[in-house]
Amino acid sequence: MEHGSYHDLSASTVELKDEDHTLANSLRFTLNQDPRVTLCGYSIPHPSEAKVNIRVQTTGDPAKEVLKDSCQDLMMICQHVRSTFDQAVADFKNNQSSESE
């Protein structure tokens, strides 16, 4: 769901259902690291409602696209974490089995 301004696409608030700090805080991090973003933040309006509002303001690019790009960034980070972690686990297991021999 999206609350944005129709004449100014560079700022908008996105409401995510069934999400919490887990996604919102990581997205805030990747958004803030994007040079196109002038301001971003998130809030959970009420603790017993499972929704979160993410506010994005940009230097001119459509906020929606910037948010999508940061999702993409976060996904790339996750993929890299996963492959590095799997590699580290495989190496550790190999080392252990060679040590026990």
Next chain:
Amino acid sequence: MPKTPLWDLPELPKNELPLHLQLQKTRVFCNNDAPTHTENIHYSGAYAAMGVDNSLRLDEFRKNFKVKIIKLNEEDMEFDLIGIDASIANAFRRILISEVPTMAIEKVLVANSSSVVQDEVLAHRLGLIPIIVDPRLFDYMSENDIPNEKNSIVFKLHVKNKRGSGERRTVFSHDLQWLPFGSEYALPTENPSDPNSNTKPKTYTSYTFSQDTLPEFSSNPITVTPGIIISKLGPGQEIELEAHACKGLGKTHAKWSPVATAWYRMLPEVILLQDIEDEDAEELVKKCPVNVFDIEDMGKGRKWATVARPRACTLCRECIREPGWEEKVALRRVKDHFIFTIESTGALPPEVLFTEAVKILEDKCERLITEMS
């Protein structure tokens, strides 16, 4: 200090922060009154005035990110995540605790329970027993679903302490028996005394085939963590029940959490700001309750303190509590180095849990992208 004309000042190296700012950006300072510089500086233009770019570059991240496994076995693991922001490390931790699914007992059909443990307490205790089965092999059961072989596991518990046995009988979790054919209890709508019906009465589950014919379970039957005490029976007491497990998430109830706990801490960094010699060195070694410091012989009967085990530091700040010591020892934490620990409950090995958690965060991003386009 002699005056230096502005144009004679050394130029700042490009894309590099002055040392003190770099330190404030990457370390938490643990002073003896309170920690400072605890926040992370995320904004990409935070250092724009100095010509330093603070934005995230994926190739930069790929170059710097490292994982180091410290300990790994079936139950728990410890590893270092180096070069990642706290928000993402925390996302992994939160997902591990509350969003990686497992199987847990959700419904208990009590046929007979004469033990002193009340039925609802008994059901709660049963729910918390970890079931050793890969939850990825099962589907979620929604409210109107009929339990079947793809979304439920049924256990039977029937223990009786004989009248006159004279001793208590302890009921353990390994007394639970897996029923691969599903429930044995007929629904109350069935008429058991009907002699004309040759078909089996309908039970609380409707399995089309037995779970132990599946290749995953044919050689390793589903079990629960053994040795957990469920109840104690006095002479003549009996428990007879059926426990139905289904798939769920830790945010619904902690019984579905796949980890006993998962946590991280930032790497402690202990730095001696000046040489600490002789009596001071011995005093410092004695001060530390976790033996972070060692004494090294310099020869000629002189000794000095060294930081031997900074990882052991709990930042109790005992070493800098007394006046004067804060100038000698600096305690810091590295903001992008996390010592991550996962303790699994047994359903999945800890390394699989972590990869599952990362996948879940990926799925969240993907869902958001598709929803917005």
